[in-house]
Amino acid sequence: MHIGHFEYARVEDIKPQGFYLEVESGGRVLLPGSKAPAGLQKGDTLDVFIYLDNEGRPVATTQKPYATVGEFAVLEVKDVNDVGAFLDWGLDKDLFLPYKQQLGKLIPGDRCVVFILEDERTARIVATEKIKAFLDRDTRDLHISQKVNLAVYDVADDYVDFLVNNRYTGRLHLDASTQDETFEIGDTGEGYIQNIREDGRLTLSLKPVGYHATMDAADDIMKKLEEAGGILPFSDSSSPEEIQQEFGLSKKAFKKVIGGLFRQGRIFIGNDGIRIAKKTEERRRFSHSKPRKNFRNH
Structure with missing residues (x-):
């Protein structure tokens, strides 16, 4: 029988100490009465977990472990x-x-x-x-920017290694963006795949990356604008340090995000900063746009 795994079994005999089961993979094992469901009868079938008791004998239980052998x-x-x-x-x-x-x-x-x-x-x-030695290096099913579950298994001065999705390994490099975070062995959480290396290791980020990062950053900027009354004093003349401190973005990323918001008509960009676009200003902006061609007769 498969020690450390679940087995499909049938009740073959009932004794004072419990129920003797015939497991699908072959063999006979005791399910103690204290571990059996109420009303169990001879001939009934059920799934049980097989492990060894203190004397090294196989025994069955209906309790469910958090993980089995090989996990x-x-x-x-x-x-x-x-x-x-x-x-x-x-x-x-x-x-x-x-x-x-x-x-x-x-x-x-x-x-x-x-x-x-x-x-x-x-x-x-x-x-x-x-x-x-047991981590999976075959990362073909993963993709960059994917959201993943993380568990800390090693902490160094400049990086943290995580178990990723209970299967892979990934590393988070510690920098200014993680200076307020603390990590201890066994901590769990969520993160994002930043890069997939040829050796099967993952580079991780605690914040969304790629398209999802841009969308989240845009939402954060709009929220800050609303909280500030519709205007924020950040523009091309703002220093990278000021932008990083306020938005947690590089200046290059900040310009990319606000450029997208401007094209969507959600903000206006001026020498004095950025502000939420008003409906009257939106109408004025669109009134000067080129008329669309009529393709109805083409």
Whole structure:
């Protein structure tokens, strides 16, 4: 049977200690009565998770772990002793993280990013924080600007490495735009793919990139204009530092965004700054535009 996975099973016998199941992959396993659904009868079928008890015997449960063998997970440390740590993974029996599979000292309450595997020597289900060997480098299904789920697994002075979508690895380079952010192992959130490297690594951003970034920046500028009464003193003469501090954009990106807003008729750009376009000004602007050709008879 497949230890560390869900199995489809049928109740073959009922004993005082519980229900003996015949699993689809072959074999017989006990589902303790305390883990069985009410009203279970001989011949009934159900999905169960198979793991090993404290004596190394296969046992079934209807509890659902947060992840199974072959998957990544962000789990909380419940206890620590001289041989390792014990993680909460959704079952009554905690998941063992051996000391040799840890990347640093852990205490109860810590969160860690782990890969779950079957120990080749003992056949027990264990976790490892040494996840790099299990990360997927085939990024053909990903694309630049894609929104992704992130979990911090390594923090350095100038970068943070994330588990991406519980499958890939990505790096966020720390700069002025992230100076107010703090990162700890096990933190989770969302980000965006900025670049996809040939080696399967991803470069990440915490803000939208590409088209989505432009749209979000345009909305932010319009909101700031409305809050300021319709006028903001930013123009071509504004310094890159002023623009970065106010909008979180480079001067080049700022000019691109406000240019788009001007073409949409949402703002006007003057020497003294930018302002929300009024309806009368919009009508005046369009009244001087070239008339459209009539293609009806062509």
